[in-house]
Amino acid sequence: MQWKFWLVFLAFAAISAFLLLEEHRAHMLGALPYLILLVCPLMHVFMHGGHGGHGGHGGHGHHHGGGERDDREDRR
Structure with a gap:
């Protein structure tokens, strides 16, 4: 019976x-350049996990994982 609900939905x-899409095509296509510009910072935040998750940046004083590992950990 529940599958009927999902079919109708x-x-x-x-x-x-x-x-x-048919009624508002002109509005959506007009906003497309702005949406592409908005995607750039959003991808940076969500794909990199914010600042500090890049790895390879020196001077932060802490390690977030990723990047280079210490060989001494493998010897234990």
Whole structure:
């Protein structure tokens, strides 16, 4: 019985998405350059885990994992 709900919901979502795309295509295409510019900092934050997760940057005084490992850890 629950699968009927999801089938109806999926059909409603597909029809709604189609109608929204058809009616608001000019608005969405006009905002596309701004959305691409917005994606750059968001990808930096979420893909790198914020600042400090880059590895290889010296002078921070702590190690976040990734990057180079100390060979002495392998000898123990």
